[in-house]
Amino acid sequence: MRPGTLVLFTDRPAQREGLLRALDAVAPCHPRDAAAVVPAGDCIGFVADVDLLQPSLLRGLRALIAEAPRLPRLFLMRDTGARSLATARSLGASLCLPPDTAAGAVAEAMRTHLTRPVPEAVPLRPAGSGWGTGIAQAADRAGAVLAGLLDAARLTGTVDPMLVEHGLDPILGAVGEAGLGAWLDTVRAYDDATYQHCLLVAGLAATFAIDLGFSLRDREQVVRAALVHDVGKALIPLEILNKAGPLEPAERTVMRTHAALGHAILVEAGGFDASILAVVRHHHELLDGTGYPDRLSGDAIPDIVRMITVCDIYAALAERRPYRAPMPPLEAFRILRGMEGKLDMALARSFERAVAKA
Numbered sequence: 028m029r030p031g032t033l034v035l036f037t038d039r040p041a042q043r044e045g046l047l048r049a050l051d052a053v054a055p056c057h058p059r060d061a062a063a064v065v066p067a068g069d070c071i072g073f074v075a076d077v078d079l080l081q082p083s084l085l086r087g088l089r090a091l092i093a094e095a096p097r098l099p100r101l102f103l104m105r106d107t108g109a110r111s112l113a114t115a116r117s118l119g120a121s122l123c124l125p126p127d128t129a130a131g132a133v134a135e136a137m138r139t140h141l142t143r144p145v146p147e148a149v150p151l152r153p154a155g156s157g158w159g160t161g162i163a164q165a166a167d168r169a170g171a172v173l174a175g176l177l178d179a180a181r182l183t184g185t186v187d188p189m190l191v192e193h194g195l196d197p198i199l200g201a202v203g204e205a206g207l208g209a210w211l212d213t214v215r216a217y218d219d220a221t222y223q224h225c226l227l228v229a230g231l232a233a234t235f236a237i238d239l240g241f242s243l244r245d246r247e248q249v250v251r252a253a254l255v256h257d258v259g260k261a262l263i264p265l266e267i268l269n270k271a272g273p274l275e276p277a278e279r280t281v282m283r284t285h286a287a288l289g290h291a292i293l294v295e296a297g298g299f300d301a302s303i304l305a306v307v308r309h310h311h312e313l314l315d316g317t318g319y320p321d322r323l324s325g326d327a328i329p330d331i332v333r334m335i336t337v338c339d340i341y342a343a344l345a346e347r348r349p350y351r352a353p354m355p356p357l358e359a360f361r362i363l364r365g366m367e368g369k370l371d372m373a374l375a376r377s378f379e380r381a382v383a384k385a
């Protein structure tokens with residue numbers, strides 16, 4: 028059990044005992060009337076199970092957050108309408124869960140979040156600091172977004188589309204101002220292979236989109252796609268996902284299901300447009316029809332999917348793993364060039380130029 032206490036704000040008596048029991052296994056948990064003002068004291072995190080459309084219920088939450096802005100905070104959402112989600116965002120939600128999430132899953136999510144930074148509490152670039160600090164904070168913020176997405180996908184089978192939005196600015200800002208090299212060096216320090224990979228793909232995608240002269244809206248769309256492209260990996264068993272070495276054929280078959288699983292997660296979530304859904308489902312398709320899951324070929328593969336596929340393959344080569352060093356850029360570019368017929372070569376050449384000069 029962790030030192031410190033948890034606070035449960037709830038206005039649902041029927042759920043209160045179950046949640047308290049489960050959260051008590053993480054740290055001693057105290058229930059509070061949602062309208063009560065609570066001093067932070069040794070509070071290390073809270074769960075809010077209240078109707079966010081009732082302003083009078085938010086006073087206690089805002090007081091607690093003002094006193095301890097970095098507390099992990101989980102919200103059991105009564106509804107996922109725009110107003111409720113916007114309120115949860117303004118309160119710095121670490122994770123938004125459906126109201127009927129099992130108490131054990133809520134406790135498990137809290138346990139995970141206690142070890143992670145809170146996305147909203149950290150300014151992207153504090154006054155007077157250089158990008159050496161700012162880029163680490165930007166990576167932490169984007170990493171926390173990714174953690175929230177993968178946790179929610181694993182625990183509930185769905186994700187909050189609004190959470191993804193918190194990751195866009197940090198990545199585009201850090202890559203645009205500090206450069207790709209600094210981003211890659213920072214992100215390679217992540218031990219978790221999936222976080223490292225997704226943040227690498229997002230940084231590469233941001234660099235590519237900036238170099239192609241995309242509008243801000245289109246840059247954000249490419250980074251949004253990159254952040255969620257592997258969300259289906261949340262449902263792949265960890266012994267396969269994190270295996271140190273090549274996968275057996277049966278394991279590879281399981282791993283390959285992540286594309287269709289990710290697509291199903293985002294369809295279930297709602298709020299993701301067709302091009303994001305296409306990237307998640309089709310980023311392993313190849314122009315010659317030898318990819319998966321639908322063996323698409325040629326023109327059936329949209330441009331944004333082709334872009335993310337190039338970033339994805341390069342990122343997989345450029346990753347740091349405990350059992351191998353990152354592949355040097357020239358060698359990784361050579362492998363991309365060797366995939367003529369499978370990748371869009373015009374895009375692959377543009378990508379190489381963008382990365383080489385970044």
Ligand SMILES: [Fe+2]
Nearest residue numbers: 256257310311
């Ligand atoms: Fe993938």
Ligand SMILES: [Fe+2]
Nearest residue numbers: 224256257339
């Ligand atoms: Fe990937």
